[in-house]
Amino acid sequence: MTAGRLPIAGHAASLCIAIFISLLALSLFAPLMLWVVILTFCTLFVRISLYLGWYQHTPTQQTINLLAILSSLALAWFSIDLGLLLSMVNLLVVACSLKLITLSKRKDFLQLFACGLFLIGCGFIFQQGIASALFYFATLLFLFFALISFFTPQLSWQKRIKAISFQLLQAFPIAVILFLILPHIGPLWKMPTSQMTKTGLAEKVTPGDIASLSQSDELVFHATFEGSVPSRRERYWRALTLEAFDGKSWEISPHRELLRQSNQRSGQLFVANTDIRRYNYQVIAEPSGRSWLYAIDIAVPTTRSDRNQIWYSRDYQLIAKRPLKSKRAYNVISFPATTLPSPNFAMESRLNLIVPERGNERTRKWVTSLRKMHPDNQQFVDAVLIYFSQQPFIYTLSPPAMRNDFADTFLFEEQAGFCSHYASAMAYVLRLAGIPARVVTGYQGGELLKNNVVSVYQYDAHAWVEAMVDGAGWTRFDPTAVVAPSRIDAGLRNALNSSGELEQYTIFSGFGQSGLVKDISLMFTNLNYLWSRWVLGFDNRQQQNLFTAILGQLTPLKMSILILGSLLTISGLLALYFLPRWNKTSIDPITRYYLIATKAVSASVGLHRYQTPPMSFFEQVVGVLPHDAARHFDNITQIFVSHKYSARDIDEQNYKRDLIRMRHTVKALQRSLRKYGVDLSVPRRGNVIF
Amino acid sequence: MLTRAKSFWNFRVDQWLNKRIPPAAKQDLTHRTIFIFPAWFGLGYLVTCAGLFILGANYQNNLMLLLFDLLLGIFLLNLFVSYLNFSRLQIKAQPLHPVFAKGHASLTIQFLSNNKARSPHGVVNACWRREKNILSIDLDSDNTQLCLPYFTPRRGVYPLPRITLYSEYPFGLYRCWTHLNLNQHVIVYPTPLACQVQLHVESGIGEPSATQQEGHDDFYALRPYHQGEPLHRVAWKNVAKGGDWVSKSFSHQQTETGYLQLIPTGTDIELELSRLCYQILKLSEKNVPFGLILADTRIEPSQGEQHKHRCLTALAYYPKKGNNV
Known part of the structure; x- marks a missing residue:
């Protein structure tokens, strides 16, 4: 070798x-x-x-x-x-x-x-x-x-497996300690990443698009709140702000994109005004292959490393510097203000008033007449929402196709659709009326996994409208909420249930189930969440939190104590693994069995062995013991003596055979002693000396 | 200069080893005798671990970091597993047979377990210290003995050098080794050199009176002929009568036996010793009693296997006296 x-x-x-x-x-x-x-x-x-x-x-x-x-x-x-x-x-x-x-x-x-x-x-x-x-x-x-x-080419495979499993099991606690205390440093340099298929929301929304997402029950992210969880109505998770409209689709404005890049290059950070009410939470996002993140408005990254990795843009998007190739945890604080201040009023209102010059003639006429009735912006918006609620609009995931003049067809003919139809139509109408408006896509709602944990799935995808009603900033309007309040209050499943569409969508078939299947699926979801949060999402911040929870305020002294303590724990573990074996080796199993047997015999006879030689001890007790117990003890003494005092070397096979015999005989002895236990302690020979 | 520094270093190391691991024929491996250090593969393993750490940090991948921590934990554990396994060994040297010069002495080492409950596993490699020829024994096989050949170029009595034993059980991450001195001496007889057998009747220094060995013996008895006996001993008269083949046996008279003697002629003494060796072998083969006189060693005439070895050992020890012969 x-x-x-x-x-x-x-x-x-x-x-x-x-x-x-x-x-x-x-x-x-x-x-x-x-x-x-x-x-x-x-x-x-x-x-x-x-x-x-x-x-x-x-x-x-x-x-x-x-x-x-x-x-x-x-x-x-x-x-x-x-x-x-x-x-x-x-x-x-x-x-x-x-x-x-x-x-x-x-x-x-x-x-x-x-x-x-x-x-x-x-x-x-x-x-x-x-x-x-x-x-x-x-x-x-x-x-x-x-x-x-x-x-070890000649060791039996069972012994090899035993040796490895033992070592892996022993190494595991050490690995956990190291995992907890070793610093989780950030990336040292940029690594090549793979081109993966992108999932989730698209950068371009054409009414009807989000329906395909609604049929996916893939997890998008978990959010773990510190303290209270916002109500379902408040849980509008922004992903993208879409400002460019070409009459059909909404997308991220190229102008905005250029602006963002130049800001990012020059490092001009944007700081929004914030108020006192806030939500503190951690989001664990599943890999999507895209770089935008999800948060409730107005969101600000919390930790320094998050601030380094996440760009907080002027249209209130959170954009990661690198696309999400793997699970990604980030910490944010949200300030659920009703209006989002506009960082650049003139530019934003110009950008958000652009509409195609032609098309949708019927809508244009309707907007002109409605505007005459409601010159005030707020009143106009209310009137549009009232139109949605009073007309027989239907919330459905399978609306008819609306190819040309979408707004005309949707508002006056079909009157059936889901979030992206409503948001798109409303933003268009507001722009026609001269009110700056844009479409925001993201997720709405999400299931409560635990008291403070919300899981959001792809079918929670949503689109809504933001409009600048006055100079103060952007206000959120959700026409879907007007048409189908249950979508917002109780989630997509209930909205579909009320429209009678639920049976068509197999992804919700699991919802109706109860009992074991539901429990198991819930358990898996929980397990997955814990895995994501504590294993995959364990980062610098969680490490710091953990240390603070153990030690209180962190000082260099406490940190060194912590490190020393961990090292001591590891040494303790090693000692635990290896020290007892050193001690145990000193007593041979056959001797141990003999000692057990003598102890049992002395207990029932009332005579201690002390240093009496085995044979003479046997002579002393043989008369007192019942017949079968005496026979067993005789055998035990014989085996012990032959191993302890004979000069010849005993080979392994004989040793094993004797060990097994010893074990059986000791058990038999204990059984028979138990049987006679009460009677024995009474009669005693006179020659017993203590 | 460099070689001098090296030999000085070696000398100091040997001195230190003699103090730390004193010679004994039977040794338990303990913390005093075992050395342990990561093997080359162990260092490579650490480099791989470092690579995984960097990969894990760059991809912000906690599972990779966990893998790194686990591998590090295994590396730490192996220090103890390797050491404990090696320390369960008991090494015993079997007595050495004498050899002739230019032959190979063979040291038989027995590998025993000093722990009944847990026996050592894996391959143990053995070699003479500072030599490259490595032999190995698998402790999991039935074989418990290993023969290490030792080339003996010259006549004499030599202490055997230290042997190096090492084991890389279980994963080859660490190398446990020891340099044991099993306190064995090899007795090297001279190489036999063919020559005329010359028995001197008495030890007087001077005129050697060469004698025919069998000529003066008295007839004693007849006994059945054994193949290989000289034909001139056959009782031909008996055979001619049609009887069985019998040979004549002669009584040996103490007074008539002679001594083999080292004559310091001033020429090569080793050559003379080789010749004496040949003569001892020859005489023993023929069952002729003889004595041996070396400078101040005198062995009284006798015969038999034991006597032969006694005489040969005296040759090996010459010019010193073999006290322990």
Whole structure:
């Protein structure tokens, strides 16, 4: 082994590591290219053949070099589409596979082990759920199994598994302590990220779009409040502010985008006026591939690291500097003010009055006549809302298609639609009337998971209107609330229930269920939340909170005490693991059984052994003991004496056999002593000396 | 200069080792005898862990950090697991057989467990200290003995050097090792060199009176012929009569036996000792009693296996006196 060459046929460790790499390649199926996965399975086949002895030799180095050149050419070709991160992961898997084919040296094996650890780490880039975490930790166990097989080729596999499981279990508390106290530093440099499919709200809203989201029950984020949770009516989670309208769709204004970029470059922060009423909460957002975040107005990032990572824009959006590739936790304070001050009144009102010059003639006429009746802005807005409530508008997720002159069709003919229809139509009407208005998309409501935790799903997606009624700033209007109050007060499910559409949407089928299924699904949701919050979302801030909770106000002295304490805890754990075994080794199991037996006998006979030699002690008590107990004690004494005082070495097999016999006999002795226990203590021989 | 510094360093290390791990034929591995340090692979493992930490920090990925912490925990635990496993070993040297010069002495080391409940596992590698030839034994197999060959180029009595034992159980992250002196001496006889057998009747220094060995013995008895006995001993008369093959046996008279003697001729003394060695072997093979006189060692004439080894050992010790022979 030390010579460096490994045996080929029957080498279990190589086979194990081959199986490990195939398993990991399967788990990374999405980021890997198909041919890479196939390559790993070919390698697995080669390794199995070598293990069973179908081949005698590993393929030559030349063959592998050729394969390596071909694969790297292929990788280079595909890397343009894949991006840096995926190319690197693919490269790592290919390199492992090729190394695996030629694996014949000690060094190769150990390198493969290190690469395996890295591959597990890469797995966590793509998957972070509880199930995948469990899977990857199981593969870690398997990887260590391969390693221990490498170093103990002749140990039975049960013992190997026992050794590894023991060590992993022992290492786990240490890992938890390290996880809690080691600093969670921010990114040291920018890492390549993968291009992932984007989910959730789109940057462009055409009436009818959000309906597709309504059919998804994917989680968008959890929000954990410190203190009270805002009421459902207040839970308008802003994601995007859409200011550009082309007659059909709403999108982020390019002008606003340019402005934001120039502000971001020059670092001109925007500070909104805030009031006293506030909500403090942490949002754990699921990966969306997009950079905007969700918060209740007016939201301000709390911690310094959040402020570094999140841009707080002048249209009250929160924008992350990097798209959300994985779960992301951030802390915000919201000031639920009724009006959002306009940072630049002239510019914003100009931007939010633009409408196409033609189209929707009927709407234009209607707006002109309504405006004559209500010259006051506030009155006009009220009149529009009254129109929505008085006309027979229907809230439905499956409205008819409205292609041309959307506002005309929607307001006067079909009168059926959902949030994006209402918001779009109302904002258009307000703009026609000369009131600056824009559409805001985001989420509304969300389920209460616990007392202070709100989970928001894709079907909570919503759109509403913001208008500048007077110079003070932006006010929120939600026409949907007027048409279907239940959508806002009780959520989409109830809104659909009242319109009789509920049965069409299978995602809500789970809602009607009760009992065990519901409990289990609730338990999973809870578990997922705890996982997201305490494992995936454990960051600098939570660490600080934890330290503060333990120690109170943090001072350098307390911090050093904490670090010292943690180190002591780890040493204590190590001592706990290893010290008792040092002590236990001093007493041999057979002796221990003998001592148990003598104790039981002396208890029932009333005669202590002290230092009496085993045989003479037996002589002393044999008369007093009942027949079967005496027979058992005789056997026990015999075995003990033969092990303790005989000169010959006893081999392991005999030792084990005697140990088992000893155990059975001691049990039998205890049974028979219990049976006679009461009678024994009465009669005593005269020659008993204490 | 460098070699001098190196040899001085080696000398100091040896001195320190002699004080720390004194020689003994049977040794339990304890905290005094075991050295432990991360192996090269252990250092590589740490580098991999550091890589995972950086990756985890850059991706803000807590699971990667947790993996890093777990791996670090395992590394810490392994320090103890490796050490405890190695400390369950008991090493015992078996008595060494003498060898002829230019042959290989073989030291048999027995690996026992000093702990009945938990036996040591894994592969233990053994080699002579400062030498490269490594032999290994798997403690999980039935084999408990390892033979370490030791090349003996010259005649003499040598203490065996320290042996190095090391183990990388369970994950190869740490290397536990020890340098044991098992307190064994190897006795190296001279290489036999063919020559004429010369028995000197009495020890007088001067004219050597060469004698024929069998010539003067008295006839004693007949006994059945054994294959390989010299033909001139066969009682031909008996055979000619048609009887069984019997050979004549002679009584050995103490007074008639001679001594092998080292004659310091001033030429190569080793050559002379080699010749004596050959003669001892030859005489023992023929069951002829003989004595041996070296400078101031005198072994009275006798015969048998034990006597042979006594004489050969005297040769090995020459010019010193083998007190413990």
